[in-house]
Amino acid sequence: MLSVDEKSQIQALDRTQPGLPMKRGRCGTTTHDYKRHGTTTLFAALNVLDGKVIGQCMSRHRHQEFIRFLNKINRQTPAERQVHLILDNYATHKHRKSLPLAKAGVRAWLERHPRFHFHFTPTSASWLNAVEGFFAKPTRRRLKRGVFKGIVDLQAAINRFLQETNASPKPFVWTADPDAIIEKVRRGKQVLQSIH
Numbered sequence: 001m002l003s004v005d006e007k008s009q010i011q012a013l014d015r016t017q018p019g020l021p022m023k024r025g026r027c028g029t030t031t032h033d034y035k036r037h038g039t040t041t042l043f044a045a046l047n048v049l050d051g052k053v054i055g056q057c058m059s060r061h062r063h064q065e066f067i068r069f070l071n072k073i074n075r076q077t078p079a080e081r082q083v084h085l086i087l088d089n090y091a092t093h094k095h096r097k098s099l100p101l102a103k104a105g106v107r108a109w110l111e112r113h114p115r116f117h118f119h120f121t122p123t124s125a126s127w128l129n130a131v132e133g134f135f136a137k138p139t140r141r142r143l144k145r146g147v148f149k150g151i152v153d154l155q156a157a158i159n160r161f162l163q164e165t166n167a168s169p170k171p172f173v174w175t176a177d178p179d180a181i182i183e184k185v186r187r188g189k190q191v192l193q194s195i196h
Contacts, residue, residue, distance in 0.1 A: 012154040051169030
């Protein structure tokens with residue numbers, strides 16, 4: 001069971017001046033202005049049972065890149081196992097080429113790889129996908145205050161984070177009470193119905 005998504009538009013930002021380090025009585029600082037050196041997209045598949053992550057940075061996030069990432073997952077998972085992917089309803093995850101001769105669409109890829117099974121989260125419920133929580137970690141720990149001279153530096157920082165995560169993985173543990181979530185959904189539906 002893999003939780004799969006992509007974090008797009010991760011910016012390689014270089015501050016115009018170096019920040020001051022944190023010291024007694026003063027927080028660390030960064031300048032408000034920066035130089036942009038491009039963006040990258042991180043595709044990630046979080047194994048919810050053991051916490052390991054298959055990840056890959058790419059320049060774009062179209063269906064072609066998603067298929068390249070699916071091929072990577074296919075290479076890095078045991079061939080005898082069924083692979084269930086939890087995904088959001090993003091169009092890239094369902095792409096079907098309109099040309100009859102083209103076999104490049106995601107659905108065509110799935111037909112050629114019957115061990116893969118897609119399970120889509122409901123619309124506006126991508127928070128159910130555990131990989132979303134994983135995406136918050138590199139943002140907080142590496143990217144938010146990072147200084148990157150270019151895309152290569154940014155991707156290297158992301159790849160180091162993935163290696164460190166896989167060196168000591170922690171399985172995903174759902175801490176929210178399912179009954180409380182279902183109750184909130186029920187109350188939300190009641191409010192929406194009373195408005196209409």
